[in-house]
Amino acid sequence: MEFSKRTIPLKIRRYDLSDNPETTEKDLIVYPSMDYKAIKAELFKMCEAYPDKQVLKLRNPKNCLIPISFLVENEEPYFIVDVAAISCFGNNSNSLLQDAYVDSVCNRVKFLESRVAQAELLLPQLEWRRQSYMEDTVSGLLNKVQFLNRRFDELYPKYKAGTLAQDLSP
Numbered sequence: 001m002e003f004s005k006r007t008i009p010l011k012i013r014r015y016d017l018s019d020n021p022e023t024t025e026k027d028l029i030v031y032p033s034m035d036y037k038a039i040k041a042e043l044f045k046m047c048e049a050y051p052d053k054q055v056l057k058l059r060n061p062k063n064c065l066i067p068i069s070f071l072v073e074n075e076e077p078y079f080i081v082d083v084a085a086i087s088c089f090g091n092n093s094n095s096l097l098q099d100a101y102v103d104s105v106c107n108r109v110k111f112l113e114s115r116v117a118q119a120e121l122l123l124p125q126l127e128w129r130r131q132s133y134m135e136d137t138v139s140g141l142l143n144k145v146q147f148l149n150r151r152f153d154e155l156y157p158k159y160k161a162g163t164l165a166q167d168l169s170p
Contacts, residue, residue, distance in 0.1 A: 006030045008071050009078040012047050016054050016085040030072055039068055049083050057082040 008028045013021045026046055030039060043056055059080040060066050071079060 004032065006072065010046070010081050011078055012081045012083065014047075014083045016049070016083050025078075028071070036068060039071065043068070043081065047081060047083050053086060054083050055086055057084060 006029070008030060010026050010028050012024045012026060014024075015021055028039075028042060028046060030042075034042070040056075043058075044051055044054075047054075047056060049056065058066050058068055058071070059082065060070070060074070060076055061078060061080070063080065066074075066079075070076075
């Protein structure tokens with residue numbers, strides 16, 4: 001959209017100074033040569049705010065948040081600019097996040113160390129239980145083999161004599 005010079009009416013509310021601010025009306029003049037950074041700088045200068053201490057929230061007459069580019073693109077009767085104080089700082093949040101990661105990793109390592117310690121305590125019992133299980137398995141297999149040997153010894157003489165087929169037929 002091409003334009004020569006545009007005057008945009010603004011209603012400025014300073015929430016950084018009070019909870020129920022009064023509205024101040026000012027006009028923002030936008031030139032075609034201005035880019036996003038220049039418009040943003042002009043808004044901060046007009047609102048007497050600083051980017052490192054305050055944040056600007058631009059709203060349309062319906063009180064919906066809009067981007068700064070809408071100042072130039074849309075034909076609204078006025079725009080509302082809310083000036084609010086920055087309530088958190090990015091530098092501290094990064095260190096807090098890193099601290100949370102470090103604490104999480106430390107807790108996980110402690111948990112794994114306790115699990116290894118428990119496994120080391122149970123290791124002699126596990127060896128004994130494995131040996132007991134192997135003995136039970138071998139004993140069971142030995143009983144089955146002995147049963148099969150007895151059965152084979154019972155049936156082998158009949159098989160040699162050829163009477164096995166007669167005994168098994170219906």
